[in-house]
Amino acid sequence: MAKLQQQHSNAAGWAPPSVQKRWLLTLLIMLSVSTLIAFFIKSAFDSCDPPHPHNFDVAASNKPAKVFSNSIKTAPSPLSFMKSKLVLLVSHELSLSGGPLLLMELAFLLRSVGTEVFWITIQKPSETDEVVYSLEQKMLVRGVQVLSAKGQEAIDTAFKADLVVLNTAVAGKWLDAVLKENVPHVLPKVLWWIHEMRGHYFKLDYVKHLPLVGGAMIDSHVTAEYWKNRTQERLRIKMPETYVVHLGNSKELMEVAEDSVAKRVLREHIRESLGVRDEDILFAIINSVSRGKGQDLFLRSFYESLQIIQLKKLKVPSMHAVIVGSDMSAQTKFETELRNYVMQKKIQDRVHFINKTLTVAPYLAAIDVLVQNSQARGECFGRITIEAMAFQLPVLGTAAGGTTEIVVNGTTGLLHSVGKEGVTPLAKNIVKLATHVERRLTMGKRGYERVREMFLEHHMANRIASVLKEVLRKSKSHPHS
Numbered sequence: 001m002a003k004l005q006q007q008h009s010n011a012a013g014w015a016p017p018s019v020q021k022r023w024l025l026t027l028l029i030m031l032s033v034s035t036l037i038a039f040f041i042k043s044a045f046d047s048c049d050p051p052h053p054h055n056f057d058v059a060a061s062n063k064p065a066k067v068f069s070n071s072i073k074t075a076p077s078p079l080s081f082m083k084s085k086l087v088l089l090v091s092h093e094l095s096l097s098g099g100p101l102l103l104m105e106l107a108f109l110l111r112s113v114g115t116e117v118f119w120i121t122i123q124k125p126s127e128t129d130e131v132v133y134s135l136e137q138k139m140l141v142r143g144v145q146v147l148s149a150k151g152q153e154a155i156d157t158a159f160k161a162d163l164v165v166l167n168t169a170v171a172g173k174w175l176d177a178v179l180k181e182n183v184p185h186v187l188p189k190v191l192w193w194i195h196e197m198r199g200h201y202f203k204l205d206y207v208k209h210l211p212l213v214g215g216a217m218i219d220s221h222v223t224a225e226y227w228k229n230r231t232q233e234r235l236r237i238k239m240p241e242t243y244v245v246h247l248g249n250s251k252e253l254m255e256v257a258e259d260s261v262a263k264r265v266l267r268e269h270i271r272e273s274l275g276v277r278d279e280d281i282l283f284a285i286i287n288s289v290s291r292g293k294g295q296d297l298f299l300r301s302f303y304e305s306l307q308i309i310q311l312k313k314l315k316v317p318s319m320h321a322v323i324v325g326s327d328m329s330a331q332t333k334f335e336t337e338l339r340n341y342v343m344q345k346k347i348q349d350r351v352h353f354i355n356k357t358l359t360v361a362p363y364l365a366a367i368d369v370l371v372q373n374s375q376a377r378g379e380c381f382g383r384i385t386i387e388a389m390a391f392q393l394p395v396l397g398t399a400a401g402g403t404t405e406i407v408v409n410g411t412t413g414l415l416h417s418v419g420k421e422g423v424t425p426l427a428k429n430i431v432k433l434a435t436h437v438e439r440r441l442t443m444g445k446r447g448y449e450r451v452r453e454m455f456l457e458h459h460m461a462n463r464i465a466s467v468l469k470e471v472l473r474k475s476k477s478h479p480h481s
């Protein structure tokens with residue numbers, strides 16, 4: 001961490017004019033650093049895709065943002081009505097996983113309009129943790145005030161706050177544990193941001209206060225629907241007013257995605273490191289390696305697509321599968337299973353495992369197609385999907401979860417069903433995109449256009465702004481506050 005920060009502060013000291021070149025260099029430095037340092041994307045929510053932490057990482061370097069935003073005229077933020085309001089953000093943990101980093105993005109958006117922002121982390125490691133320390137430093141630098149989760153100050157701040165944002169379902173435990181008899185006074189101004197879609201979160205312990213909070217904010221319509229069903233059927237409680245807020249790509253990611261020079265450099269760099277040629281076709285899953293994310297089924301489809309191509313004697317460039325998000329140190333059965341499969345099918349030279357990394361932009365620049373193969377109920381949202389679309393990549397995704405709200409089947413990608421039934425359809429889709437270059441490129445462009453229309457940071461800020469406005473309005477009219 002220290003090393004990375006050092007690089008960043010070096011980078012921040014650089015100044016124009018030859019900014020662009022240096023920025024590329026910075027990107028490459030970050031890239032090489034990130035392969036040295038194991039910053040793992042913890043899969044805190046298995047069935048949901050924690051938005052990718054690298055956004056924050058890139059943002060933290062600050063360099064590209066500063067340089068490029070000077071040339072872009074800045075519209076007034078939709079959140080400007082939050083100026084001088086007091087907001088308390090409650091995170092279940094502080095790590096480089098999607099949930100906390102997304103909440104941090106919100107913290108910085110609010111800070112940028114002059115909101116007074118307080119932050120509480122419920123579960124902290126008992127010993128000093130480098131990641132926690134450095135994330136807290138980042139917040140402090142940006143004027144976010146970090147409080148202890150327990151104690152009078154936390155209670156007082158919750159009382160004073162105009163708005164309390166609870167992040168993820170588990171954060172619900174904090175209410176009773178800390179606020180105790182004061183819970184009812186605070187509930188009307190609580191906005192509960194939920195990114196999970198797994199059975200074990202449907203516990204009264206966590207979510208019993210849901211019906212009385214000011215509102216719930218959920219990443220996709222499917223997930224919202226699912227919560228509505230499950231809370232009713234399982235727990236016999238009613239969801240509060242629920243707002244669906246699709247996420248957006250950070251400005252920093254968009255700047256890399258829209259810089260053809262940067263993309264080319266990154267593409268060459270990664271392809272060289274993988275030992276693949278410029279004309280080869282790369283299909284990649286970028287997600288933590290686990291059964292829920294479907295890397296096993298993807299490899300089966302990939303193998304099947306190779307067979308189809310051989311059988312039909314199709315003329316296609318050499319095809320490769322890239323699995324970004326591997327963690328052999330975890331020594332899971334699943335990781336071993338994937339590698340055994342590759343050995344058994346003798347496709348070692350076509351399958352590449354890449355360790356978990358925060359810096360996914362270089363991989364998005366290097367590949368040709370993103371595969372989003374999350375199983376069961378799919379992703380809550382799946383931020384990597386919109387990130388890939390920003391890089392003009394078509395998406396081959398499962399017809400489940402948030403993916404169905406992002407990918408337009410037949411236009412920005414192709415959907416296949418989850419489970420074993422999806423293996424052959426995905427194999428055929430792989431062949432389709434490998435053989436129809438024009439179609440593949442068009443789909444990528446359409447995906448990019450869709451991102452520009454719906455999935456940018458300012459879209460997300462707009463959506464969040466209208467939710468905050470609504471929750472503030474309602475809580476003001478509530479007798480308790």
Ligand SMILES: *[C@@H]1O[C@H](CO)[C@@H](O)[C@H](O)[C@H]1NC(C)=O
Pocket residue numbers: 222225226229
């Ligand atoms: C919710 O329940 C309705 C009615 O039972 C059903 O049609 C719908 O598919 C369910 N949605 C989810 C996401 O489970």
Ligand SMILES: *[C@@H]1O[C@H](CO)[C@@H](O)[C@H](O)[C@H]1NC(C)=O
Pocket residue numbers: 035036327328329355
């Ligand atoms: C990937 O992770 C494994 C296990 O943690 C490690 O042995 C290996 O060196 C890493 N590879 C790279 C390229 O960093």
Ligand SMILES: *[C@@H]1O[C@H](CO)[C@@H](O)[C@H](O)[C@H]1NC(C)=O
Pocket residue numbers: 399409410414415416417
């Ligand atoms: C996606 O579109 C293709 C045709 O382009 C169709 O065959 C397939 O059934 C569709 N899949 C889903 C899940 O809608």
